[in-house]
Amino acid sequence: MSAIIVSDLYKSYGNIRAVDGVSFEVKKGEIFGLLGPNGAGKTTTIEIMEGYRKPDSGGVSVLGFDPIEDRYEFKEQIGIMLQSTTLYPDLKVSEILKLFASYYRCSVDNNSLIEMIGLKDKRDAYVKELSGGQKRKLAFILTLINDPKLMFLDEPTEGLDAQTRRVVWEIIRKAPDKGKTVFVTTHYIEEAQNLCDRVAIIDHGKIIALDTPRHLMASLEVEQKIEFVTDSAISVDKLRKIKGVSKAVQTKEGEFVIYTKKTQSTLKELMILAEKEGYEFRGLMVIGATLEDVFIKLTGRRIRE
Amino acid sequence: MKVLFRQVEVELKLFWRNRISVFFTALLPILMMVVFGYLNQDAKIDNIPYAAFFLPGAITMQVMGSAFENLSVTLTRQREDGVLKRLGGTPLRKWVFLGSKMLTASLVIFVQTLLLIAIGALFFEVKIVGSPLLFFLVLLTGIVTFTSMGFALSGLINSTDTQSAAAHTIQWPMLFICGSFFPIDLLPGLLQHVARVLPLTYFVDPLRAVLIEEQGLGESSVDLLVLLIWMTCCFIVSFKTFRWND
Numbered sequence: 001m002s003a004i005i006v007s008d009l010y011k012s013y014g015n016i017r018a019v020d021g022v023s024f025e026v027k028k029g030e031i032f033g034l035l036g037p038n039g040a041g042k043t044t045t046i047e048i049m050e051g052y053r054k055p056d057s058g059g060v061s062v063l064g065f066d067p068i069e070d071r072y073e074f075k076e077q078i079g080i081m082l083q084s085t086t087l088y089p090d091l092k093v094s095e096i097l098k099l100f101a102s103y104y105r106c107s108v109d110n111n112s113l114i115e116m117i118g119l120k121d122k123r124d125a126y127v128k129e130l131s132g133g134q135k136r137k138l139a140f141i142l143t144l145i146n147d148p149k150l151m152f153l154d155e156p157t158e159g160l161d162a163q164t165r166r167v168v169w170e171i172i173r174k175a176p177d178k179g180k181t182v183f184v185t186t187h188y189i190e191e192a193q194n195l196c197d198r199v200a201i202i203d204h205g206k207i208i209a210l211d212t213p214r215h216l217m218a219s220l221e222v223e224q225k226i227e228f229v230t231d232s233a234i235s236v237d238k239l240r241k242i243k244g245v246s247k248a249v250q251t252k253e254g255e256f257v258i259y260t261k262k263t264q265s266t267l268k269e270l271m272i273l274a275e276k277e278g279y280e281f282r283g284l285m286v287i288g289a290t291l292e293d294v295f296i297k298l299t300g301r302r303i304r305e
Numbered sequence: 306m307k308v309l310f311r312q313v314e315v316e317l318k319l320f321w322r323n324r325i326s327v328f329f330t331a332l333l334p335i336l337m338m339v340v341f342g343y344l345n346q347d348a349k350i351d352n353i354p355y356a357a358f359f360l361p362g363a364i365t366m367q368v369m370g371s372a373f374e375n376l377s378v379t380l381t382r383q384r385e386d387g388v389l390k391r392l393g394g395t396p397l398r399k400w401v402f403l404g405s406k407m408l409t410a411s412l413v414i415f416v417q418t419l420l421l422i423a424i425g426a427l428f429f430e431v432k433i434v435g436s437p438l439l440f441f442l443v444l445l446t447g448i449v450t451f452t453s454m455g456f457a458l459s460g461l462i463n464s465t466d467t468q469s470a471a472a473h474t475i476q477w478p479m480l481f482i483c484g485s486f487f488p489i490d491l492l493p494g495l496l497q498h499v500a501r502v503l504p505l506t507y508f509v510d511p512l513r514a515v516l517i518e519e520q521g522l523g524e525s526s527v528d529l530l531v532l533l534i535w536m537t538c539c540f541i542v543s544f545k546t547f548r549w550n551d
Binding site for chain 2: 050052072073075076080082084085086087088090091095099100102103104139142146
């Protein structure tokens with residue numbers, strides 16, 4: 001069953017086509033990621049789904065609702081984290097949570113939310129006294145306050161420290177266990193790759209790829225990297241002749257990187273070569289392809305350029 | 306209903322936490338009352354001592370400052386900052402949100418008005434002769450009219466700076482020509498015509514009639530009708546133009 005159906009969405013601002021014919025479906029209980037560089041149309045797309053913006057054409061159905069027509073019943077059942085959330089600066093954290101809880105028919109215990117995200121010692125602090133990261137934490141737990149069926153998270157971990165980012169990921173990962181659906185936008189490769197069941201890559205308002213992270217990386221035959229450190233004298237030319245190697249470079253004295261599409265056979269041959277020539281490796285690492293490589297392959301650019 | 310009270314509670318809290326800026330808004334009409342009262346101790350307008358004439362005018366100043374200007378600027382600022390956008394992501398109804406602001410402003414203005422009346426009575430021997438209930442009804446109609454007018458203005462404007470300038474430009478000339486400070490008859494003919502179109506005229510006159518001149522609603526019924534028409538129009542426009550985000 002589909003939690004979200006987006007069909008043929010267009011939205012322009014003046015001459016700029018922010019969303020240029022986007023269609024996709026998100027299944028119930030899925031963690032779905034929209035990955036793309038800044039300005040690719042992520043926020044416009046998510047804000048149309050949230051009912052903040054009207055598309056020029058095309059349709060959106062979320063949990064069977066029209067986000068604008070059915071706005072109040074729709075908002076009962078979703079949680080929203082905006083790209084930048086502003087809350088009443090002169091209210092305390094606990095007051096904000098109580099206030100937002102009062103807007104919904106049912107709400108979860110806000111003490112457990114505060115504890116979960118690590119804001120317990122800030123519950124009596126005013127919003128204006130919070131750091132940027134603490135404000136993001138508060139914005140995040142507000143999306144959970146009505147125990148929503150679907151969460152819209154626009155760049156949820158932007159500006160969070162590594163530890164909190166892991167906590168947020170952990171909470172998001174558990175969401176499908178309770179039947180929740182998560183729609184998340186991000187420009188963090190790791191986030192899309194580690195978190196999402198499926199990822200749509202968006203660039204210039206168009207979806208250029210959509211699949212599971214694994215399939216995306218496999219289908220494009222993106223290269224993996226083999227890195228190693230050695231004291232032995234190695235000729236780069238010999239490395240280049242190994243089967244499957246498309247590129248081999250010496251990055252520093254004694255440090256080499258090989259790019260390959262056939263990791264297994266390349267590794268095997270590298271080992272055979274090492275036996276024969278008597279190379280001693282001090283460290284060896286295989287670095288898998290990332291969605292970043294997929295993005296580069298598709299657009300010729302890095303995602304954060 | 307519970308949500309409305311919760312929202313009023315929050316608005317009152319925010320109001321109290323900003324009490325210094327609020328203090329100055331409230332102070333201006335009081336200062337004017339004291340200064341004008343002393344300066345014109347022997348002056349009379351239509352056989353009414355000036356202090357008594359000006360008291361209802363000071364109350365309308367209070368309403369313009371607290372209900373029209375403050376509220377509309379705050380609303381625009383909250384939209385510009387994005388506070389409204391996040392609230393718009395919840396099932397909070399816009400009538401609850403706007404209604405809570407209106408209720409809060411009314412409560413604050415009632416207190417300020419009592420203070421002004423007390424000052425007038427104690428220091429300038431202003432005799433309050435009218436019916437409290439009628440006075441209350443006229444005051445409430447004025448508050449609803451001018452909060453709605455502020456909300457409507459906020460709906461037409463995007464930035465807080467513009468909003469603040471526009472509110473001043475509307476508020477001060479209106480206070481000067483609509484009879485808050487002196488009778489409209491003293492104005493040049495053209496300005497009198499302008500004054501007879503503006504809503505404030507139809508708020509000051511009945512307020513004064515009820516509070517000082519001991520008139521019933523009968524004498525001011527036309528004025529009140531015009532005020533009600535203004536109120537309805539502003540109310541509708543404010544709801545139509547309200548938006549949670551730009």
